[in-house]
Amino acid sequence: MSEDQKRQLNQQLWNIANTLRGKMDADEFRDYILGFIFYKYLSEKMELYANGILKEDKIKYLDITENTKQGQEYLEAIKEESLEKLGYFLKPSELFSQVAKRGNGNGKHENNFIIEDIQKILINIQNSTMGTASEEDFDHLFEDMDLNSTKLGRTAEQRNEVISKVLSHLDKIDFQLEQSEIDVLGDAYEYLIGQFASGAGKKAGEFYTPQQASKILARIVTLGKSRIKSAYDPTCGSGSLILRLGRICDVMKFYGQERNRTTYNLCRMNMILHGIHHSRFDIKLEDTLVHPLHGKLDAEAVVANPPFSAKWSASPLFMTDERFSEYGRLAPASKADYAFIQHMIYHLAENGVMAVVMPHGVLFRGAAEGHIRKYLIEEKNYLDAVIGLPANIFYGTSIPTCILVFKKCREQPDNILFIDASQHYEKVKTQNYLRDEDVDRIVDTYAKRITVDKYSYVASLDEVRENDYNLNIPRYVDTFEEEEPVDITAVASELKALETEMQSTDETIAGFCKELNIPTPF
Secondary structure, three states, X not given: OOHHHHHHHHHHHXXXXXXXXXXXXXXXXXXXXXXXXXXXXXXXXXXXXXXXXXXXXXXXXXXXXXXXXXXXXHHHHHHHHHHHHOOOOOOHHHOHHHHHHHHOOOOOOOOOOOHHHHHHHHHHXXXXXXXXXXXXXXXXXXXXXXXXXXXXXOOHHHHXXXXXXXXXXXXXXXXXXXXXXXXXXXXXXXXXXXXXXHHOHHHHHHOOOXXXXXXXXHHHHOOOOOEEEEEEEOOOOOOXXXXXXHHHOEEEEEEEEEOOHHHHHHXXXXXXXXXXXXXXXXXXXXXOOOOOOOOOOOEEEEEEOOOOOOOOOOOHHHHHOOOOHHHOOOOOOXXXXXXXXXXXXXXXXXXXXXXXXXXXXXXXXOHHHHHHHHHHHHHHOOEEEEEEOOXXXXXXXXXXXXXXXXXXXXXXXXXXXXXXXXXXXXXXXXXXXXXXXXXXXXXXXXXXXXXXXXXXXXXXXXXXXXXXXXXXXXXXXXXXXXXXXOOHHHHXXXXXXXXHHHHHHHHHHHHHHHHOOOOOOO
C-alpha cells in the first residue's frame, strides 16, 4: 500500500469516526470507533484463520450452518484451535461483516436492530477466553463501549441507526489482513489515536506520546540491536511507545503498566491490532509506583513518558521498598519524577538501556531530588546522556522537556553527553513538531557521542561535580550567538545622509503648502 493510499485510508477512518461524534468529547467517541475497528479486526482475523483450517474441506467459515450437528462439530474443532492460536473465538454469525449486513437490512433477517446482538457478541468474545491463557488480556476489554448511552442517540432506534451506519462504512474498508508483511490496520489505529490526542487537550498526555518523540526514545534504547528480550513501559498509556520499539527490532515480550482503565483497554487492543500474540505482552492495570505488578523484571529496553511532576504519597514506608531504599531519600510528594526514574532503574537489566522523558526541573531542582540526582551520577554512574527537546511538542503541556538516558554498564563511564535540540523544530499550527532530520540528528549525535558547536557537549564527570551535579543544559552547551560588531563610523555616515534627505523633503513639502496657502506641518 502506497503512502497516498494510507493517507486516504486514514482520512476515511477519521470521517467515519466523526459520524459518531455528536455531542461527545474526543476521548468518548474515540472509545467507540476504536472499539468497533477492533471488533472488525478480530472478526476478519477469525474468518481468515477458520478458512485456513477449512481449506481441506473445501468450504468457507461462513458456509457453516451453526444449528446443525455437522456445523456444531466444525465449530467445536475450530474453537479449540482458535483459542490456542488467536486467543479468542467468534461464530460465523458473530462476525463483523454479518452484523453490519443485518444492521443495514442486507441480511437474511428482516429485523435490523443490532445493538443487543453486538453487546452479546462482545461479551461472548470475552467469555470465550475464560480459563485460557488469554483470559487476562481480554478481561473487560469492551467495557467502555456502552451502546445504550444516550450520547449515541436519544432513543434506541436513533442509537441503532448511528451504529449501523458506522458498521456499514467500516465494513467497506479492506484492512488487507491476509498480507502479513504490511500493518495497514496498526498504522491506521496509531493515526487515529494521534488524531484523538491532538483534540483531547490536557488529557492527551495520559495516553499518547507524539510519534517523533517516540522514535527518539525507541532508536536510542535499541541502538545496535536487532533483537531484545524484553521492552518495558511503566506508564504505557495506549502502548504506542513500546510498540515503536517493535518497528525497529524484534521484541520477544512487551511489558507495561497503566493506572487508567480506559487507557489500559486501549493499550491491550493496540497490542493485538499490531499482531502481537497475547503470549508476547503482559499489560497490567494499577498505579505503577504504589502497586508494581511485574515482580523483579529485568528489562533490556525501558522507555517512558510519565506524567510530569505528578503527585504521589511519598510515604515513609517506601524507604523499605527495594526500588527506593538505597538512595536514602524519596522524591517529594509534590513531584514524582525521580520516583519514576528510580522505579525504572530498578527494572533495568544490567545490559539494558533506559530513556525517559522528563520536565527540565529534574536537571537542577535541589533538596531530595538533588540528593537522588547526585547519587545516580556519583555513586551509581548510570546517567549516560541528557537531551534537551523543544518546548510545546507534547500534548497537554507547553513546557520544554528533556530525555534522560541511563545505562547500568556504560561504554563511556567517565563522561555524560549533553545535547541541546531545543531550537531545532518546525511549528505546525499551535504545536511544535520534530522533523525527521531533527530526530536523525539527535540519534546520530548520541550514537557518535561527539561535541558539536552550539549543539552538543561531552562533559567529564569532574565538570559535572564542579557544577554541583546541576545538569541544566546551558551550563554545558553554549548556544550563545555573538552579535556582529557595529561599525560606528558607517552608522554615523548613514544618519547624516538621512538627515540631509529629510531636510530636502521638508523643503519640498513647505513649497507645496505655500502654493496651497496652508500652514506647513512643522
